[in-house]
Amino acid sequence: MGTELLFYRLLIILAGILSLFLSLFSYWKLKNAPGARQYMFVTFLSAIFTFLYALELSATTLREIKFWLGLEYVVMPFIPAFILLMCLDYIGIKLRQRYFFILFSIPLVTAFMHHTNELHHLYYTSVGLLESAPFPIIQLEYGPFFYVHSLYLFLCLAISIILLLLQLKKSIFRFRIQLLTMVAGLFVPILANSFYLNDLSPYGIDLGPVSMSISFILHGVALFSFQMFSVVPIARERVFDNMLEGVIVLNHKGVIIDYNQAIYRILPWLNASSIGKGINSVLSHSESLIELISHGKECVYECVEGTLTEHYQVRFSELVNKKGFKIGTIISFVNITDRVEMQRRLSELANYDGLTKLYNRRYFMDQTIAALESLFAQKGNAALIMFDIDHFKMINDTYGHVAGDIVLCEVANLAKNSLGPQDLIARYGGEEFIILLRGRTMDGAVELADSIRKEISESLIHLHDHRIQVTASFGISPIEVTSLDQTEAFKEALRYADQALYMAKDNGRNNVQIHKEQLQMA
Structure with a gap:
């Protein structure tokens, strides 16, 4: 015993x-x-x-x-x-x-x-x-x-x-x-x-x-x-269940070891069987997302689901042990749709004319310089059109400023709808507008300007019990895109187009004029 x-x-x-x-x-x-x-x-x-x-x-x-x-x-x-x-x-x-x-x-x-x-x-x-x-x-x-x-x-x-x-x-x-x-x-x-x-x-x-x-x-x-x-799984559940951001946790080999419920909004195809699989195989539905994650740098991901578009800021946080060795990565998706929408609206306020919804003068000039630099590399043609509404002060004095605003918007829409996707238009100031035509010859620019002039003059703008008929005068100048200084080329064309516009007013308005040097060449 x-x-x-x-x-x-x-x-x-x-x-x-x-x-x-x-x-x-x-x-x-x-x-x-x-x-x-x-x-x-x-x-x-x-x-x-x-x-x-x-x-x-x-x-x-x-x-x-x-x-x-x-x-x-x-x-x-x-x-x-x-x-x-x-x-x-x-x-x-x-x-x-x-x-x-x-x-x-x-x-x-x-x-x-x-x-x-x-x-x-x-x-x-x-x-x-x-x-x-x-x-x-x-x-x-x-x-x-x-x-x-x-x-x-x-x-x-x-x-x-x-x-x-x-x-x-x-x-x-x-x-x-x-x-x-x-x-x-x-x-x-x-x-x-x-x-x-x-x-x-x-x-x-x-x-x-x-x-x-x-x-x-x-x-x-x-x-x-x-x-x-x-x-800690339970602590993880408690934290993840209260997170609005979608989160995926990877180990050092890029294998998914965890994710939270919020990620389903971004990656609806994830499920329990995704645990233990490589991130690339799980995200095979979205090559763009695989590319973003492969870079491992903070970026913005646009998620399109039907008619709904959401924007997410993708962030990467390394997990390290006490010895400083990387043992995994946390990828979080922060919904910044409201911020992107706010930035878009602020951009509109900064870059667009509030009344006509056309580009404003400053943004038009920036876009034109960039377009001319691209045309210089391609050895393309460009022309500048300036036009304004004839006797616009008389419209304001006769019908009021509200009527004047309606006339400005109607003329802006008529001009904008006549342009191609490669062309730019802006409200230059007051009743004056400016158009950049890319890839058009002078003959094509004159033809387009005259077409817009006719459409404006033939349109009747309805203001309550009144119908107003307006006309516009046009000045055109080509833009020389052969030098590296496209800013100077634009300013020169702007000066010439303005001179041509005054020629159109001197010739009785409601007509199209080319800068006199170009007219002599023609």
Whole structure:
């Protein structure tokens, strides 16, 4: 029988060594991870309790056994509290201070009641040696407060299990394995304690220390194999569920290891099976997005879904370990549609005339210089047309400024609708307009200008009970795009077109004139 007792003692000592190893490992490797601090404490307390119980089994007298049992109750009552705290921290719940005190008040009372049992016998009604055992084993008759402690132990474990199981539904497959591993580890001490309390353990030996070590082995499996505390699934769920930005998490090999619900708006084809696949294979539906992500630089992604267009700012954040090595990447998609729309509106205000919706003078000049530089490279032709509405002041004086605004808009629309997509038009100021024609000869420019003139003169503009007929005068100048200084070429053409416009007014208005030097050449 001595050999059998030695076997149990060695088994318990090995369990204590394992608990101590897990505690030290969590201290050195996981000290800043969620839940790891509680894991470290509970494994350390379990190691102390286990070694003390091994010493209890080595005792030969009841007095020695009671001594070691008293020391065990210095640490053992606190183990359930740290297990519950570990699970709470794991799922992202922080206890308020008052609940924290309540949680530890029962272990403190338990330790006190145990060490003062000789005065009241509320924890053990009797303490003796088991007569049927071949070696000294304590036999205890439990008092009411022992069952309070047992209920506390089972409640801590049961609450931990329930909280973990409640997270299963909203967790992806990878994290369900972690949760179930945690739950399995919590069931082991419950079964072992049930055996002990029902006198089913061999010779009345408490296998609780061994069961806790087995429990910590399962937690260790989750810790080492699934990186339980490195990527906290429940905390992840709580954070991700409240994020408006779509997020994808990649490991260092570009494999998807996580994503949140908001990403479905941008990548609706993602699903649970995408976990563990390369980002490029999952994004095969969108080559443009693959190209953006492959560069790994902050950029803007335009997402078009039917008639809806949204803009997202794509950001990249590296994940590094304590040694500074890259272990992954977080890709976030921030919806900036409102900002892009606001920028578009501000651009319109800055670049467009508020009344006619044509380019304003400044923006037209910038666009013209850029267009001329492109034409210079292609050795193309360009012409400039300036025109204004004849006797426009008379329209304002006769019908009012509101009527004048309507006339300006109608003339602007008639001119704009006559142009091709390569041409530019702007309101130059007041009732004066300017047009850049690209890729047209002078004959083509004159023909187009005369066509616009006729359309304006033949159109009747309706103003309430009045119908107004207006005319316009046109001046045309070619633009020399043979020099590298296109700004000077534009200014020269602008001066010539303005001179031609005054020629048209001097010739009775409602006509088209070419700059006199060009007219002589013609």
